Amino acid sequence: MQLSNTSQYAIRILAYIADQADSPLVNATQLSQRLHIPYKFLTKIMTTLVKKDLILSIRGKEGGYALKRDSSEIMVGDILDIFNDSIQDEQCVLGIGFCNGMCKCALHDQWMEPKHLLQKMFRESSLKDIAGRGCKI
Amino acid sequence: MQLSNTSQYAIRILAYIADQADSPLVNATQLSQRLHIPYKFLTKIMTTLVKKDLILSIRGKEGGYALKRDSSEIMVGDILDIFNDSIQDEQCVLGIGFCNGMCKCALHDQWMEPKHLLQKMFRESSLKDIAGRGCKI
DNA sequence: TTCAATTACTATCTTAAGGTAGTATTAATA
DNA sequence: TATTAATACTACCTTAAGATAGTAATTGAA
Ligand code: SF4
Ligand code: SF4
Secondary structure (H helix, E strand, C coil): CCCCHHHHHHHHHHHHHHHCCCCCCECHHHHHHHHCCCHHHHHHHHHHHHHCCCEEEECCCCCEEEECCCHHHCEHHHHHHHCCCCCCCCCCCCCCCCCCCCCCCHHHHHHHHHHHHHHHHHHHCEHHHHCCCCCCC | CCCCHHHHHHHHHHHHHHHCCCCCCECHHHHHHHHCCCHHHHHHHHHHHHHCCCEEEECCCCCEEEECCCHHHCEHHHHHHHCCCCCCCCCCCCCCCCCCCCCCCHHHHHHHHHHHHHHHHHHHCEHHHHCCCCCCC
16 A cells, blocks of 8 residues: 555655755655665656656756656646556455445445545646655655 | 455465364365465464464364354454564655654644544444354455 | 365466666767 | 767566466365
């Protein structure tokens, strides 16, 4: 009952970059050191984020990374989607989920409310909302 | 954002046994076949449940498994606890969770409500609640 | 007392996530 | 143009969950 390591890293990376809005580019070495994420693993994640159009990368000397959109327009849900960590509408709490509406266990209806709250939270929270409070995650 | 395979299996196994209250013992072969859980993996899980005192086992011919307590007294949360799949009070949505109360991201407070709903649901739902509706999970 | 049916134990294999290593490519600047 | 600092690519290693295999221990019944 937890996000993958990779998703957690991605969120922290993006939040960090969002928070550095003054400095145009942030490089992998800095991200790795400040966020304590293994350098090589971090660059792998960055490449994914570049391909998914969340991050702009500049290669070569003086290069680095920047957000491709405004931090208020990148939602936590967008990040979770990339790493297959978001909550699907049909997803069963237990992960079993081949029960139909006709025949549901006692958890089925109880799961609706927290599920919708979580989906809404992920869908409506932007990087701007989780960064920029002076302390890093 | 999902329970482990093992937890899912354990819940389904226990719910199945709860549903067979008429037949005193259920054996591993039957459980494996009816629930489509690999036999050897299932017996490994059963041994854990026996050690954790949720299941009573009888070895030898005519042996099998039975619930050790009434199905209304075994909670889903008890099962999740065994396989380290329950939601801890201090657990952060993102799994990051080294932020203190002084300095919280926008998700921190929003997570409280769904978290409490889920914890309550797991704590208060028994095997009896999820089994015995005529259809198996 | 032997056999067959059952659970328990120990060791190993497989898979996917997480992580590492080395090299290629790119681009600013001396 | 050569150097250097950066990202990108490809391949591999590690770890833990998931799954399998073989054998031992237990027990009811022929
Ligand atoms: S009825 Fe229960 S097990 Fe089936 S999909 Fe709904 S929550 Fe999951
Ligand atoms: S502030 Fe945000 S990142 Fe930190 S523990 Fe709370 S929810 Fe998690």
